Amino acid sequence: MKQHLLCTDTECTPNVMDLAVPASVKQEWAALQTRRHFLGRSGKVLGWAALSSLLGNRALRGDVPMNAQQAADAIKAPHFAPKAKRAIYLFMSGGPSQVDLWDYKPNLAAQYDKDIPDSVRGAQQLTGMTANQARFPVAPSHWSFKRYGEAGTWVSDLLPYSGRMADDLAIIKSTNTEAINHEPAIMLMNTGNMNAGKPCLGSWLAYGLGSMNDNLPTFMVLQTKLNTKENNQPVSSRLWSSGFLSSQYAGVGLRSAGDPVLFLTDPDGVDREVRRGMLDVVNEINRQTYEELGDPETNSRIAQYEMAYRMQTSVPELADLSKEPKSTWDLYGPEAKEPGTFAYNCLMARRLAERGVRFTQVYKRGWDMHDNVMGIMPIICGETDRGCYALVTDLKQRGMLDDTLVVWAGEFGRTVYSQGGLSKDNYGRDHHPRCYTTWLTGGGVRTGITYGETDDYSYNVVKDPVTVRDFNATILHCLGIDHNKLTYKFQGLDQKLTGPFPASVVKDLLA
Amino acid sequence: MKIRQQVGVISSKLLPAKRSTCLAWAAALALSIPLLLMPWIVRLDGHAHADWQQFLGRFHPLAVHLPIGLLVLLPLLEMAGAHRPALRETAGFVLGLAFASCLFALTLGFLLAYGGGTAGAGVTLHLWGGIALTIAVLLCMLARPWWSSHNVPYAYPWLLTCMLLALLWTAHQGGLLTHGNNYLTQYMPAGFKRWAGIGLEAPVTASFYSRHINPILDANCVGCHGASQAKGGLRVDSYESLMKGGHDGPVIAAGSPEKSLLLQRVTLPSDHKQFMPAEGKPPLRSEEIAWIKAWIQQGASPTATALAGVAIREDRPELPLQPVGDYSALMPEIRQMALAPGPKLIQVSAKPEDGLVLFTVDAASSFGDAQLAEFQKFAPYVVEAELARTAITDASFDTLRQFTHLRALHLEETHVTGNGLAKLAPLTQLSYLNLSGTQVTSANVAPLSAMKNLSHVYLYNTPAQPASSAQSTQPIAQSIARNTP
Numbered sequence: 001m002k003q004h005l006l007c008t009d010t011e012c013t014p015n016v017m018d019l020a021v022p023a024s025v026k027q028e029w030a031a032l033q034t035r036r037h038f039l040g041r042s043g044k045v046l047g048w049a050a051l052s053s054l055l056g057n058r059a060l061r062g063d064v065p066m067n068a069q070q071a072a073d074a075i076k077a078p079h080f081a082p083k084a085k086r087a088i089y090l091f092m093s094g095g096p097s098q099v100d101l102w103d104y105k106p107n108l109a110a111q112y113d114k115d116i117p118d119s120v121r122g123a124q125q126l127t128g129m130t131a132n133q134a135r136f137p138v139a140p141s142h143w144s145f146k147r148y149g150e151a152g153t154w155v156s157d158l159l160p161y162s163g164r165m166a167d168d169l170a171i172i173k174s175t176n177t178e179a180i181n182h183e184p185a186i187m188l189m190n191t192g193n194m195n196a197g198k199p200c201l202g203s204w205l206a207y208g209l210g211s212m213n214d215n216l217p218t219f220m221v222l223q224t225k226l227n228t229k230e231n232n233q234p235v236s237s238r239l240w241s242s243g244f245l246s247s248q249y250a251g252v253g254l255r256s257a258g259d260p261v262l263f264l265t266d267p268d269g270v271d272r273e274v275r276r277g278m279l280d281v282v283n284e285i286n287r288q289t290y291e292e293l294g295d296p297e298t299n300s301r302i303a304q305y306e307m308a309y310r311m312q313t314s315v316p317e318l319a320d321l322s323k324e325p326k327s328t329w330d331l332y333g334p335e336a337k338e339p340g341t342f343a344y345n346c347l348m349a350r351r352l353a354e355r356g357v358r359f360t361q362v363y364k365r366g367w368d369m370h371d372n373v374m375g376i377m378p379i380i381c382g383e384t385d386r387g388c389y390a391l392v393t394d395l396k397q398r399g400m401l402d403d404t405l406v407v408w409a410g411e412f413g414r415t416v417y418s419q420g421g422l423s424k425d426n427y428g429r430d431h432h433p434r435c436y437t438t439w440l441t442g443g444g445v446r447t448g449i450t451y452g453e454t455d456d457y458s459y460n461v462v463k464d465p466v467t468v469r470d471f472n473a474t475i476l477h478c479l480g481i482d483h484n485k486l487t488y489k490f491q492g493l494d495q496k497l498t499g500p501f502p503a504s505v506v507k508d509l510l511a
Numbered sequence: 512m513k514i515r516q517q518v519g520v521i522s523s524k525l526l527p528a529k530r531s532t533c534l535a536w537a538a539a540l541a542l543s544i545p546l547l548l549m550p551w552i553v554r555l556d557g558h559a560h561a562d563w564q565q566f567l568g569r570f571h572p573l574a575v576h577l578p579i580g581l582l583v584l585l586p587l588l589e590m591a592g593a594h595r596p597a598l599r600e601t602a603g604f605v606l607g608l609a610f611a612s613c614l615f616a617l618t619l620g621f622l623l624a625y626g627g628g629t630a631g632a633g634v635t636l637h638l639w640g641g642i643a644l645t646i647a648v649l650l651c652m653l654a655r656p657w658w659s660s661h662n663v664p665y666a667y668p669w670l671l672t673c674m675l676l677a678l679l680w681t682a683h684q685g686g687l688l689t690h691g692n693n694y695l696t697q698y699m700p701a702g703f704k705r706w707a708g709i710g711l712e713a714p715v716t717a718s719f720y721s722r723h724i725n726p727i728l729d730a731n732c733v734g735c736h737g738a739s740q741a742k743g744g745l746r747v748d749s750y751e752s753l754m755k756g757g758h759d760g761p762v763i764a765a766g767s768p769e770k771s772l773l774l775q776r777v778t779l780p781s782d783h784k785q786f787m788p789a790e791g792k793p794p795l796r797s798e799e800i801a802w803i804k805a806w807i808q809q810g811a812s813p814t815a816t817a818l819a820g821v822a823i824r825e826d827r828p829e830l831p832l833q834p835v836g837d838y839s840a841l842m843p844e845i846r847q848m849a850l851a852p853g854p855k856l857i858q859v860s861a862k863p864e865d866g867l868v869l870f871t872v873d874a875a876s877s878f879g880d881a882q883l884a885e886f887q888k889f890a891p892y893v894v895e896a897e898l899a900r901t902a903i904t905d906a907s908f909d910t911l912r913q914f915t916h917l918r919a920l921h922l923e924e925t926h927v928t929g930n931g932l933a934k935l936a937p938l939t940q941l942s943y944l945n946l947s948g949t950q951v952t953s954a955n956v957a958p959l960s961a962m963k964n965l966s967h968v969y970l971y972n973t974p975a976q977p978a979s980s981a982q983s984t985q986p987i988a989q990s991i992a993r994n995t996p
């Protein structure tokens with residue numbers, strides 16, 4: 001019986017010399033089977049083994065010894081002289097409706113309850129929530145718009161405070177994303193990738209720029225407490241994770257109620273001295289572990305313990321608002337006195353900026369309005385509008401807006417057509433990735449402008465699209481970073497926030 | 512009689528009685544006269560003509576570089592020919608080829624100008640340059656045999672020099688037509704510009720037209736619709752010519768943007784045949800279009816200084832960053848500080864010459880005048896000092912005045928009262944000064960108005976804060992009296 005050429009039966013192994021392969025391959029094969037070859041190869045292998053044992057286990061580690069690494073961190077600097085030294089990112093989780101807030105479409109009133117033309121919608125794949133709807137009736141915004149400022153910017157009546165600072169904003173109407181659901185979209189906005197595991201913007205900044213102070217983390221996250229009337233999408237610590245970067249670059253969250261940081265207060269009977277003694281011993285053990293294993297995360301742990309120790313004094317000072325002048329409360333409103341409100345977090349963001357924190361991200365959930373837009377919108381705008389205005393105005397009057405970048409963005413926009421029924425009293429809006437409105441202000445930003453245009457249905461971008469990558473590249477640029485140069489080698493790639501696809505800084509948004 | 516004899520002698524030298532030479536001169540004359548007369552025979556009237564003329568004419572920029580290259584090569588060949596005779600022979604051929612390609616390029620150029628309906632001073636100059644150059648090349652060709660036979664040794668080198676100058680001038684005129692008047696000087700370093708006195712004239716009037724509309728047209732349109740070319744008979748380099756319009760009538764209809772041809776053309780889809788700016792030049796930015804629209808809407812006035820609903824922030828040109836000196840000798844100390852708790856010096860950017868920022872946020876309450884004095888050796892390299900909430904007092908102004916490269920100074924919530932702020936006057940680069948939350952008084956702040964680069968002064972929450980700006984969001988700098996250009 002004839003054996004197949006690739007048969008693995010050891011009794012009748014195919015002979016290379018019988019195969020239909022080039023003669024050169026046969027020769028190479030013959031050469032590989034000689035004793036000389038075996039000895040030569042094993043000699044080299046033994047040589048490498050000897051070398052690695054001579055070099056010690058250091059040679060096997062991917063990291064740099066601690067002190068050298070710290071020294072490298074200490075001279076971290078932007079690629080070019082930045083306009084902004086720090087940034088505050090107001091993240092509107094859930095996807096704020098651009099149609100009802102910023103993207104004024106007066107012509108839509110005439111389209112009320114008419115189906116949105118197929119030509120506008122194109123072959124777009126919709127979410128499971130509206131894909132099976134029989135029709136897509138246009139729901140014009142319930143609220144009217146007014147012109148504000150010298151630039152005459154149209155802003156919805158829902159945002160009277162934001163309107164007052166319209167001249168200080170660069171409003172981007174053409175932001176667009178590739179993701180259509182919350183988790184991938186919010187991951188994309190924050191980390192440049194829809195899948196979890198990549199470092200977020202704040203971590204990249206901490207990694208690239210280093211810290212401006214010793215007593216607080218470089219990157220802090222403030223969560224606004226839930227309003228159960230709103231449809232709250234989860235916001236998880238993946239969003240401020242440092243991914244494959246050292247965990248010392250991860251965001252540190254302040255809690256919205258109770259102690260800002262859990263277990264920061266020493267328990268009864270433990271004073272600063274006892275705590276210090278304990279930390280010294282723990283650090284010593286950690287250092288031994290590092291010597292033994294060489295895992296850089298051990299160093300991060302030492303650094304984080306030390307940071308927590310210093311935060312025992314810096315955080316109470318941070319959270320002590322008793323010295324704020326009356327003008328602060330006039331500006332931020334009485335809500336700002338209550339920890340966990342958006343206004344409180346905005347005030348906190350200003351205080352963190354004053355204390356040398358590079359990047360503060362404030363999360364406000366609840367913008368996900370699949371129904372009851374008319375009921376929820378005034379509530380959530382009431383919660384956030386004044387805080388945003390107060391923060392920008394406060395930074396401006398204190399001279400901090402010159403070197404602080406402020407970003408307001410969600411993960412996507414909302415559809416112009418109604419999800420569910422459309423009535424005179426209410427409508428809903430589904431997720432809309434093709435266009436949404438964001439704004440920037442502060443250091444390095446050209447303010448008093450509106451950038452990008454959408455079509456008559458606020459559905460497609462017709463001019464100057466800004467992708468999430470472009471958006472992030474522009475933010476990095478304001479902080480002095482070339483997004484193509486801020487990289488970290490991981491999994492064989494020079495990883496970067498803007499990912500492998502081309503991204504460009506939006507020059508027209510820069511001062 | 513004598514004169515005639517002398518002429519006879521010279522002519523017998525110059526013109527060996529060869530029939531072929533006479534013929535060559537006659538032919539040259541016969542060619543030169545129509546060349547010289549051509550601009551009068553076929554006038555550039557600014558109207559577009561046959562398409563085939565434009566089609567051929569557009570090869571002018573392609574063809575024109577051949578004679579340029581050849582003519583630049585020519586003197587090199589002649590010089591090198593002194594040592595290698597073969598090259599001199601080549602030079603003769605190159606000259607002949609250059610002449611032929613000159614004629615070809617000239618013809619195409621004329622077709623381009625005539626067919627495309629271009630007119631204007633620049634085109635005329637370039638045309639005349641081209642004609643003069645062609646004739647100069649022709650003369651070179653005729654004079655060269657005398658030179659190579661050593662009969663008249665000077666005529667050819669002189670002609671060659673003149674021809675090269677004509678080439679330089681004509682090529683420059685052509686460059687101006689293609690790229691605009693400020694192409695070469697636009698990105699000239701500011702120092703050279705001042706030295707050469709280019710582009711420093713301030714706008715004559717403060718009208719919206721001269722500050723915003725004219726510069727847009729200047730940057731995007733005047734290359735083809737200006738003094739050098741006036742395509743379609745339209746010039747937009749002055750208000751009068753802009754309002755006059757071109758062959759298709761007025762381009763601005765005051766009060767009705769939708770009827771204004773200019774606005775129609777710049778808002779067409781960019782692949783439209785009539786879209787402006789043409790020939791793949793970048794389109795106007797959306798806000799530029801919005802300004803033009805608003806300006807036309809509100810009467811297209813040459814004098815109105817502001818338009819309702821249009822705010823254009825006019826930033827003063829930022830000071831170029833002055834590089835600081837070399838502080839590499841101090842780097843070990845700077846690194847040491849970075850690792851220890853306490854005040855730090857951090858590089859502004861990866862470029863050391865951008866300077867250092869002094870951060871004191873970690874040492875705030877313990878950082879006083881004495882601690883600042885310790886930083887004196889770093890003084891010339893620090894461009895920004897973050898001294899907010901430190902314990903420093905007015906005594907530190909004596910130290911701070913030595914920070915000669917300081918651009919930004921943060922003194923918010925310190926104990927300074929502003930007494931001695933005038934000592935900062937030598938800090939010519941200082942553009943940002945934050946005194947918020949201090950006890951400075953308006954009397955103490957007054958001397959700051961003499962510092963002409965100091966554009967951002969913050970006095971929030973101080974006795975010096977102007978009452979009106981308590982709720983105002985404007986930087987308080989503007990309320991300090993200052994007269995800067």
